[in-house]
Amino acid sequence: MAQLICRDLSLGYEGKALIEHLNFSVEKGDYLCIVGENGAGKTTLLKTLLHLHAPLHGTIEAGDGLRKDEIGYLPQQTLVQRDFPASVWEIVLSGCQRRGKWHLFYSSADKQLARQSMEKMNITNLSKRCYRELSGGQQQRVLLARALCATQKLLLLDEPVSGLDPKATEEMYALIRSLNQEGITIVMISHDLSAVASDASHVLHLGKKIFFGTKQDYLKSENVHTFDRKGDE
């Protein structure tokens, strides 16, 4: 059984649908890239998968031992965070919030998990640094470490490389690839066709014509051409 199954999903705001009749599923260990032009509803889809938005129609089911709160999330940076006084450690540890329980203080197991996540992301040495003084790539790794505290199963990434320089971008992709190889399912919004081509196992293209399938099929499909053209703009 798949980890996430979306059946006949319609998404949008105030009754206006951005996406209709969306069907797709994510298996354990998949690396799904969500592509499409701006305004096609990529972030809305991600927020719906996180249960931040209710879908207009259709269902999202979690399966294969995945509880719906076991999803890690790497959001795009907000204005508030850019000058937020917080240490890397405080932020990573905040990934250990638990759903619905009266879990007010972090246990030593939580702290251990936070340390492990930081090690995986190579940011142990930054632990005491202030978040707002880090480079863009380092900040993304901090947020990724936080997401790892929330899940060991499925990560949703919203344009993890936006605003990063080529070197940091490459490092970020390498980290995501290694997490995927460890067995963590990746669902990523991307603008970057080369990343889709090299790393993804499946592609979901949102737009007038929705495509869902394996990367090989996608690269042969006609959607890839519209994506190419959008990418040049």
Place this chain on the structure above:
Amino acid sequence: MAQLTEKIALYLSYPFVQYALVVGVLVALCSSLLGVTLVLKRFSFIGDGLSHTAFGAMAIAAVLNLTNEILFILPATILCAVLLLRVGQNAKIKGDAAVAMLSVGSLAIGYLLMNLFSNSANISGDVCSTLFGSTSILTLSKTEVWLCVVLSIIVVGVFIVFYNKLFAVTFDENFAKAVGTNTDGYNLLIAVIIAVIIVLAMNLVGSLLVSALIIFPALSAMRIFKTFRAVTICAAVTSVICSFVGMMLSILAGTPVGATIVAVDIAVFALYTLAGSLTGGQKA
């Protein structure tokens, strides 16, 4: 110098001065704790808006001749805090506009009511003291002091118990919500606490200056410290010291209590800004 210490010792021996200091310090402590969260969430003006609401409520309470005003003012302010939050979410009238509207609206209505129905001989004096704080901090009754102590303990307790959650909700509300934290609940909690603090603080500095107590210590602490915990602790300590020094100064020099405290806060902010730019900020 010896004269001065003698004078201070004399003042400190009066119970009404002791009451004022206790209340002032507690109010400063509570407001600075929540201040960090409010400033970072870009809610600095909610304090201002709510304090004007409290002014309006106070006017209504005065017109109705209620004996215990606070029992009316507190629920009214809490109600407005909750309403502001709801409006912020539904976004028919955007957050800052809603705050501005409620704030000037209740200020106007409050003043109007006081003029139309007040039976006091000195209306402008009354209004002035509610807006800018008054000597009423020096005429606190024992009950009021106890009420303030109890509410402060509750506020500090709630803050400590929910510290981690408040950090999470402040730093990244979407993430917190996605991993299942009840963010709406915590936003509500913040609104209620801030309403309580404002009603408490109105006696001290008056409703126009309340938000100074909330934002200045937090902003000052952010000049120097760079972790959430350090900023919070520094804001609390700074705020307590500033309000203590401000109150002593105002007693010695006979200046208005609220304005003196805020002036000390401003001076400290300037000092911290200077220190922050000189050291380039402290690591950790």
